[in-house]
Structure formats: C-alpha cells, structure tokens
Amino acid sequence: MEKQYSKDYTREELMAIEASRFIKSTDTVILGTGLPMVAAIFAQKTHAVGVNFVVESGSIDPILPFAPFTVADPIIGHMAVRTGSLREVLGCMVQRGLVDIGLLGGAEIDQFGNINSTCIGDPQSPKVRFPGSGGANSIASCVPKILIITEHEKRRFPAKVQFITSPGYIDGPDGRKKAGLKMAKPDIIVVTDLCVMQINPDTGRLELTKLMPGVTIDEVYRNTGFEPRLRGKMGEVELPTEAELKILREEVDPSHIYLKEFSTQPRT
Amino acid sequence: MSKVSKRVKVMSAQEAVEKLVFHGAIIGMGGQNVTRCAVALAHEIIKQGKKDLTLTGCNLSIHMDLMVGAGLVKKCEFGLGGLGRFGATFQFRRAIEEKRMEAEDYDHLTMVCRFLAGEMGIPFIPVRGLMGSDILNYQAPSTKKKFEIINNPWNQGEKVVLVPAMEPDVTIVHAQKADEIGNVLIQGIACHEPELIRASKTTIVSCEEIVSTGFFRTNSDFTTVPYHYIDAVVEQRFGAYPTATNGYYSFDADHINYYQQCSRAGGEEYKNYLNEYVYGCETFDDVLEKCGGVKKLNHLQREMVRLM
Numbered sequence: 001m002e003k004q005y006s007k008d009y010t011r012e013e014l015m016a017i018e019a020s021r022f023i024k025s026t027d028t029v030i031l032g033t034g035l036p037m038v039a040a041i042f043a044q045k046t047h048a049v050g051v052n053f054v055v056e057s058g059s060i061d062p063i064l065p066f067a068p069f070t071v072a073d074p075i076i077g078h079m080a081v082r083t084g085s086l087r088e089v090l091g092c093m094v095q096r097g098l099v100d101i102g103l104l105g106g107a108e109i110d111q112f113g114n115i116n117s118t119c120i121g122d123p124q125s126p127k128v129r130f131p132g133s134g135g136a137n138s139i140a141s142c143v144p145k146i147l148i149i150t151e152h153e154k155r156r157f158p159a160k161v162q163f164i165t166s167p168g169y170i171d172g173p174d175g176r177k178k179a180g181l182k183m184a185k186p187d188i189i190v191v192t193d194l195c196v197m198q199i200n201p202d203t204g205r206l207e208l209t210k211l212m213p214g215v216t217i218d219e220v221y222r223n224t225g226f227e228p229r230l231r232g233k234m235g236e237v238e239l240p241t242e243a244e245l246k247i248l249r250e251e252v253d254p255s256h257i258y259l260k261e262f263s264t265q266p267r268t
Numbered sequence: 269m270s271k272v273s274k275r276v277k278v279m280s281a282q283e284a285v286e287k288l289v290f291h292g293a294i295i296g297m298g299g300q301n302v303t304r305c306a307v308a309l310a311h312e313i314i315k316q317g318k319k320d321l322t323l324t325g326c327n328l329s330i331h332m333d334l335m336v337g338a339g340l341v342k343k344c345e346f347g348l349g350g351l352g353r354f355g356a357t358f359q360f361r362r363a364i365e366e367k368r369m370e371a372e373d374y375d376h377l378t379m380v381c382r383f384l385a386g387e388m389g390i391p392f393i394p395v396r397g398l399m400g401s402d403i404l405n406y407q408a409p410s411t412k413k414k415f416e417i418i419n420n421p422w423n424q425g426e427k428v429v430l431v432p433a434m435e436p437d438v439t440i441v442h443a444q445k446a447d448e449i450g451n452v453l454i455q456g457i458a459c460h461e462p463e464l465i466r467a468s469k470t471t472i473v474s475c476e477e478i479v480s481t482g483f484f485r486t487n488s489d490f491t492t493v494p495y496h497y498i499d500a501v502v503e504q505r506f507g508a509y510p511t512a513t514n515g516y517y518s519f520d521a522d523h524i525n526y527y528q529q530c531s532r533a534g535g536e537e538y539k540n541y542l543n544e545y546v547y548g549c550e551t552f553d554d555v556l557e558k559c560g561g562v563k564k565l566n567h568l569q570r571e572m573v574r575l576m
Contacts, residue, residue: 129371182426
C-alpha cells in the first residue's frame with residue numbers, strides 16, 4: 001500500500017520523526033530529557049518496537065506509554081525489567097560499552113559535534129549558566145552513535161562552543177584519540193528543524209546530508225555559525241505519514257509537554 | 269564504641285538536623301529532579317540557618333535551589349543543577365553568575381564513582397569520561413585537586429582519569445520505608461543514593477512510613493541499605509513534596525511551576541515564597557496543609573496509582 005503522506009505537520013514534529021528513523025529495533029538507547037525522548041518513544045511505538053531503553057536514573061528497559069516529564073519522572077520505571085541505580089546505567093552500561101545510541105541536546109553544538117551545556121562566558125562567573133553535564137559527558141565519551149536533536153538557530157551552532165561539556169571530535173579527526181578517549185570515532189548525527197548533519201570521521205567535522213522539505217542550503221547556512229560541507233547530492237527528509245503524526249500527537253506527547261511551543265510558521 | 273549502632277534512631281527532623289548538620293558541612297543530596305528530593309529535611313536545614321554548606325550529588329534539584337536561595341550554600345559539587353522540563357534552578361544559576369557561590373562541575377557518572385570510592389574506603393577511582401572536555405580545564409578556587417590523568421599501569425598508552433573519593437559529612441535522603449534502627453528501602457529508580465548513603469559519614473533518612481525490623485528481616489532483599497549507615501530516621505509522610513515518591517504520590521507540577529515562577533523572579537517574590545512556605549511553617553505538615561492539604565495530596569496519590 002502506498003504511504004499516505006501528510007503536509008499538515010510542524011518542522012519540529014518532523015524533526016522528532018526524522019530523528020527516530022536513526023533508531024533500530026535492535027538498538028539499546030540511553031534516553032535524555034526533551035525532544036530526544038519524544039523521538040525515541042515514537043520509534044518504540046512505530047518501526048522499532050524491540051528497542052531497549054535505559055535511563056540514567058536507573059530504569060532498565062521500561063515500556064513508556066508516553067513521553068515522561070524528566071528522566072526521573074516516576075513513569076520512567078514503567079514496566080522496566082529493573083529499576084536500579086545511576087551507576088548501573090551510566091557505569092555498567094554506558095561506560096562498559098553496552099549502549100548503541102545516546103540521545104543528547106545542548107545549548108551549543110559546534111562544527112566538530114562538541115556540545116556545551118555548561119555556560120556562556122567565563123566558567124567562574126558566567127554570563128549565562130546552564131545546568132551542566134548530567135549524564136551527557138559519559139554518553140558522548142563512550143557511546144558509538146550520538147544522536148543530537150535541537151532547534152536550528154545561529155547562536156546554537158557556533159564554529160566553536162564556548163565550553164566543551166560533552167566531546168564531539170574536539171578539534172579535528174584525531175581530537176578524541178589525542179585526548180585519550182577510547183571511543184575514538186563515534187558516529188554523530190544532528191537532526192534539526194532545518195536539516196540533518198552527520199560527522200565525517202576523516203575530517204572530524206559535521207557535513208550537511210539532508211534538508212527538511214522546503215528548506216534551502218542557503219537557509220541552513222544563514223542559521224549556522226560555520227559552513228558545513230555538503231555530502232554528495234542533497235537528500236530531502238521523508239515526509240511524515242498521517243498515521244505517524246497521529247501516533248506522535250496522541251500517544252507519544254498527548255499532554256503537549258514537548259511539542260506545544262512549536263510553530264508551523266516558516267523561518268526567515 | 270562501634271560506629272555501627274542498632275539503637276532506635278527515630279527522631280524529628282528538627283532534632284536530626286540539630287544533631288547532625290553543622291555550619292560548613294558537606295551535604296550529600298539525595299533525589300533526582302522531580303523524584304524523592306529530601307525537601308522536608310532541606311526545609312529544616314534552612315529554618316535552622318546552617319550555613320557555609322557545600323552541596324554534593326548528581327542532579328541537584330529544587331531542594332538544592334531552596335538552600336542556595338536561602339543564602340546557605342558556598343559551593344556545589346555535582347553532575348547537574350536543574351529541574352528538567354520545569355527549567356533551570358534559578359537561584360543556583362544566579363548565584364553562580366553573580367559569583368556568590370562556587371560551582372565544581374563534574375558529570376553524573378564521575379560523581380557516583382566518587383561516592384563509590386568513598387563507600388569502599390578507597391582514596392580515588394578511575395573513570396573513562398571527562399577527557400577532552402573543558403570540565404577538566406576549570407576548577408573552583410577552593411578545590412585542591414580536581415583530577416589526575418594517568419597511564420593505565422596494565423596497558424601502557426591507555427589514559428584514564430582519576431577522581432578523588434567523596435565522603436559527605438551528612439547526607440539527606442527521602443525513602444519509602446525505614447525501620448526504627450535505620451534499615452532503608454528505596455523503591456523504583458534509586459539514582460545515586462545507594463553509593464551516596466554508604467559514602468557519607470552520617471545520614472538522615474526521612475521516610476513515608478516506619479515499618480518493623482521484621483519487615484526487613486523477612487524480606488531482606490528489600491533492604492537498599494542496612495542500618496549500619498543511618499544515623500537518624502525521620503517519619504515524614506509526603507516528605508519529598510512537591511517532588512514524587514515512587515509508589516506513593518506523583519510530583520505536584522502546579523507547585524513546582526509556582527516555585528519556578530518565584531525563583532525566576534527572585535527578589536521580594538522569592539523572599540515571600542521562603543517566608544510563606546519555609547520560615548512561616550512550623551512543621552512540614554503545615555507546608556503540606558498550605559499547599560492544598562488532604563485534597564491535593566489525595567490527588568497526587570491517585571496520579572501515582574494511575575501511573576502504576
């Protein structure tokens with residue numbers, strides 16, 4: 001049967017759906033708060049029913065009926081095979097190497113895939129202080145595939161982050177190896193409401209691989225503090241189907257905790 | 269006398285804080301964002317004005333923000349300060365931005381490993397993360413030595429980061445059940461607390477209910493930590509309010525949002541919050557009454573039942 005595509009979606013909804021497409025049924029995924037959680041739960045309810053979630057607060061393989069408020073929302077333990085501790089998940093799974101995909105967000109992401117969730121300005125007396133690493137540093141250090149989901153704004157995508165909270169390729173292709181990270185060449189994928197970017201392990205830099213429907217390369221460049229190279233012929237992100245949007249809206253985020261603030265207005 | 273005691277440790281929050289928390293103490297903070305934060309115990313520390321505190325934990329949440337907002341905290345040593353989808357912990361954020369409080373950033377796994385070293389009586393522990401990050405490039409002025417990078421002695425060329433053990437002076441946690449000598453049951457996600465409690469020099473546990481020691485002796489796999497590590501047991505129903513306690517009640521989103529509104533506004537609005545809900549309440553039961561009483565608490569219990 002032919003897919004019934006819908007054009008009645010917001011860019012943010014498609015961003016979550018597109019991110020979910022990188023998650024397979026056989027993956028073990030560590031969840032993080034926010035849109036990444038929406039993408040992961042959507043995957044579990046659609047094409048990746050077998051996906052295995054773990055959560056830093058200690059929840060192991062929960063079945064989440066809807067997107068929780070935070071990683072310590074009591075629902076996070078729903079139907080889990082074990083509700084354990086933070087060390088069991090971040091230590092015995094992430095650091096140990098049992099996790100396939102890490103889902104992250106951040107205040108700033110740069111061309112090397114480094115993430116800042118600590119501060120803007122001098123760390124001793126910052127202009128703006130953010131929450132800090134949480135579980136993100138271990139995830140970025142140890143997991144082979146990092147999926148970053150964030151709104152696309154110029155200030156969020158500087159050439160260089162002001163503080164590396166969670167390392168991407170640091171300063172180039174061998175940055176991680178030089179720093180001593182055992183996981184030297186992780187895959188890093190960034191899904192935004194404008195495009196998809198993916199790390200090139202040979203250059204250590206993000207490259208533009210796909211555009212959201214109706215978005216131009218120029219629009220991406222105008223909203224990015226560096227110029228990501230183009231990888232081959234630009235692909236376009238597949239539209240969502242009506243059935244997908246229904247699941248996303250009615251099952252994954254029924255209280256509009258995550259998707260409420262998003263607008264359908266095009267960007268300038 | 270042995271440090272370990274089987275004596276009855278039940279006391280009021282007021283007694284426990286008077287006895288165990290002191291000016292300048294390093295306080296271990298249980299809970300994670302909207303789950304099982306030891307709010308009742310934090311209120312008591314604030315009312316007693318215990319100052320120059322260092323707060324340590326993984327996700328420092330609303331209980332930390334209250335203590336910072338009350339002006340009692342000189343330093344936080346942590347993985348993250350924040351309230352998830354409810355937003356930043358604004359008192360914490362402002363105190364760092366205005367240089368009124370030191371922040372020593374680590375990450376969650378490193379902090380829990382530091383407690384793990386502490387609980388096992390070893391001086392430091394290796395972790396694989398942190399390398400290549402700016403977390404290693406900055407340290408708070410009062411920190412003596414944040415980390416050391418060494419070569420793995422058994423695999424030359426492999427670098428590992430060593431971090432020091434952390435042994436808080438007194439930890440505050442909220443659990444579901446405890447008995448009067450201090451056996452503790454934490455249900456649901458346990459976050460960093462098993463390691464934190466065992467690493468601490470002393471621990472105050474508040475709990476939803478006190479059960480008999482027979483409960484633990486006949487269900488010994490329910491014991492999250494045995495009485496050896498506990499110094500005070502405080503019975504306080506809804507002691508984590510407005511955060512959740514698994515199996516008992518959900519978090520109160522309305523009150524957390526209201527707190528966030530006051531904390532974000534700061535100034536008089538925040539002072540009024542502290543006066544109304546902390547200083548102006550003789551007991552934590554008075555806080556609960558003020559926040560909606562039985563009707564509200566029943567609602568939060570039903571919310572939890574709905575989740576289970």
